Amino acid sequence: MYKTNNTEELLNISGADIKRCMKCGRCSASCPSYEDMDILPHQFVSFAENGRAEDLMASESLWKCLSCFACIERCPRDVKPARLIEAARLMIIRKQGEDYLSPDEIPELLNPEVPQQLLVSAFRKYRR
Amino acid sequence: MIYSYYPGCTLKTKAKELDEFARLSATKLGFTLEEIEEWQCCGAVYPLGTDEVASKLPVIRALNEAKKKNQPLVTLCSACHHVFKRVNDDMKNNKDIRDTVKNYDEELEYKGETEVLHYLEVIKNFVGFDKLKAMVETPLKGRKVGAYYGCMLLRPSSIMQFDDPENPTIFEDFLRAIGAEPVIYPYRNECCGGYISLKEKQKAQGMVEKIVENATSNGSKELITACPLCQYNVKQTAGEDLPVYYFTDLLAEALGLKEGEADV
Numbered sequence: 001m002y003k004t005n006n007t008e009e010l011l012n013i014s015g016a017d018i019k020r021c022m023k024c025g026r027c028s029a030s031c032p033s034y035e036d037m038d039i040l041p042h043q044f045v046s047f048a049e050n051g052r053a054e055d056l057m058a059s060e061s062l063w064k065c066l067s068c069f070a071c072i073e074r075c076p077r078d079v080k081p082a083r084l085i086e087a088a089r090l091m092i093i094r095k096q097g098e099d100y101l102s103p104d105e106i107p108e109l110l111n112p113e114v115p116q117q118l119l120v121s122a123f124r125k126y127r128r
Numbered sequence: 129m130i131y132s133y134y135p136g137c138t139l140k141t142k143a144k145e146l147d148e149f150a151r152l153s154a155t156k157l158g159f160t161l162e163e164i165e166e167w168q169c170c171g172a173v174y175p176l177g178t179d180e181v182a183s184k185l186p187v188i189r190a191l192n193e194a195k196k197k198n199q200p201l202v203t204l205c206s207a208c209h210h211v212f213k214r215v216n217d218d219m220k221n222n223k224d225i226r227d228t229v230k231n232y233d234e235e236l237e238y239k240g241e242t243e244v245l246h247y248l249e250v251i252k253n254f255v256g257f258d259k260l261k262a263m264v265e266t267p268l269k270g271r272k273v274g275a276y277y278g279c280m281l282l283r284p285s286s287i288m289q290f291d292d293p294e295n296p297t298i299f300e301d302f303l304r305a306i307g308a309e310p311v312i313y314p315y316r317n318e319c320c321g322g323y324i325s326l327k328e329k330q331k332a333q334g335m336v337e338k339i340v341e342n343a344t345s346n347g348s349k350e351l352i353t354a355c356p357l358c359q360y361n362v363k364q365t366a367g368e369d370l371p372v373y374y375f376t377d378l379l380a381e382a383l384g385l386k387e388g389e390a391d392v
Contacts, residue, residue, distance in 0.1 A: 015178040032319045032335060064331075067173060068319035069283035073293050086176040101327065109326055113363070115142040115356040117207055121172035121323040124183070 006053035006091070014048075014087035020077040021045045027071035027081045037061040041071045041081040048084055056088040063100055065089070067125070089125070099127035129254060131245070132194035132201045133161035136208040137169045143205070143356040149380035150204055150247055156383050157255050157263065161202060164193050170211040173323070181228040185236075187215040188229060192238045200243040202250055204376070206355035210280035210288070212244045217287045246281065246290065248298055248354065248375065257305040265384035267307025273378070274311040274348030275299030276339070278358045279319050293317065299352065302375065306382035313346035315339045320361040329364070336365040344370055352378055 011018070027041040028034055039047060039059040047056050056062075065085045072080050092098045101122055139147040154161050168186035175183045191212070194201040203209040218225045220240025229236050245253075251260055277296055285293035296317065300310035318339055321332025340362065343351060352375045353359050362372045380386035 013177045013179055033331075036331065063327075064324075066279075066319050066322045066324055067176070068279040068322065070279070070319070073283040073285060083176055090177045090180075105327075113142070113360055114326075115360050116137040117172050117205065117355075117357045118323060118326055118360065120137065120169060121207065121357070122326040124171055124173045124175075125323055126327075 004051050004053060006057070007048060007051045009091060010048060010053040010056065010084065010087045013090055014080070014083040016045075016048075016080045016083045016087075018045050018048050018079060018084070021049075021079045022077055024076065026074050026076065027079070030070040030074045032068060032070065033061075033064040033066060036064045041085070044081050044084045044088075045079060053088065053091075056084070057092050059088070061085060062089040062092060063126075090128075093126065093128050101126035129158075130160045130162050130199060131250065132190075132197060132199040132242075133163050134167055134170070134190050134201055134203050134208060134212065135163060136203065136205045137172075138205060138356040143359075143374070146204055146354075146356065146374045146376055149374070149376040149386060152385045153376060153379045153383055154247075156385065157251070157260065159250060159254065162197075162199070164190050164201075167193075170208045172207045172211070174211045174214045181225055182232060184215045184218065184225075185229065185232060187212055188219060188236060188238055189233075191216055191219070191240075191242045191244070192236060194242045195238060200245050202245050202247055204247045204354060206278060206280040206353075207357065209244070209246050209290075209354075213288050213290075216240050216242065216244050246354070248302060249290070251302065252298060257301050260302075261305040261307075264306055264382045266382055266388070268303075268378060268382055269307055271308040271378075272311050272347050272349045273303050273308045274313055274343040274346070274351045275303065275316055275375075276320075276343070276351045276353045276358060276362065276372070277317045278353065278355050279317070279322070281354065282317055299375065303352070303378075306378060308378065311343065311346050311348040313343045313348065315342035320358045322357060322361075325357075325361050325364065332361050333365045336362050340366045340370055 282293040291298045303310040321335045325332035351372045
């Protein structure tokens with residue numbers, strides 16, 4: 001395993017223990033966004049192992065993860081793949097200009113029923 | 129019994145009825161919800177990054193207020209409950225986070241002492257489903273209700289300790305106590321799409337369609353939830369076909385505090 005600086009930062013932010021992974025794939029099998037992801041939850045672990053944080057940070061999967069915690073709940077080895085995805089997402093949105101949601105977009109996304117909870121959680125996940 | 133109460137942002141705005149009928153029902157059931165003063169938004173999602181501490185401060189302050197009064201802290205919204213349980217767990221078990229918190233606010237001497245309870249847990253553990261059953265004035269006879277748990281109350285179960293994450297029963301026990309007929313369907317702990325419905329509506333719709341199909345094909349005529357975002361996402365797709373209520377709507381109705389939904 002070789003580590004780029006980005007991979008080291010990814011592992012630090014995530015707190016995930018990737019060495020425990022036994023590649024059973026149950027995280028990806030449990031993921032409700034499986035069909036929309038270009039890099040799947042179990043592959044996040046492999047990418048991190050191989051020092052490929054930059055590829056993870058460029059992945060569409062960052063915006064498909066719903067933080068439903070099914071992968072964390074069902075992992076038999078307590079690896080916490082969702083934390084790796086979150087860490088990659090944080091490394092992107094912490095960069096200036098890399099937000100996934102801008103306040104300017106909000107008016108056209110609103111309808112009268114939208115609960116505050118939705119706006120707060122989307123802003124927390126999509127920008128800093 | 130008096131509990132510290134954290135309503136959260138949505139219960140003051142789009143989900144006022146969740147708050148209102150919970151308070152009314154609490155009075156009838158013999159406990160009091162004392163709203164924490166000057167509470168701030170919990171953030172709606174738990175900050176998963178290990179280096180995120182500042183965003184947990186509003187929750188820690190509210191937990192500390194409850195500690196000062198020596199009261200358990202009660203929440204209703206699934207998102208608030210999720211964030212509170214997990215931040216409380218951090219404060220109990222993670223010294224690094226505790227030390228960082230002190231850097232922000234020296235007076236925040238908090239080590240996870242407050243007990244965090246969901247309103248439903250108060251009914252289950254301190255009122256009791258038997259006592260609730262005895263207090264029901266209008267049993268919801270013949271109502272086939274599917275409980276929609278969603279994600280945040282259940283997972284990760286090691287920290288939430290709310291119920292069995294794959295086979296939960298607390299909502300069904302509640303429904304039996306108020307005289308309704310619980311409908312068990314496999315998708316009741318599947319994700320509604322959560323925050324993805326803001327930018328990618330169709331994606332959330334696809335997920336909700338599966339849940340609605342699964343709930344109705346198993347016999348549900350209505351759903352209950354504790355989460356304003358679950359309710360919003362399901363309603364956006366299900367429309368009039370499958371009404372989604374807060375569990376407190378049915379509770380207040382059974383206790384004779386609210387007009388019936390079935391007749392509307």
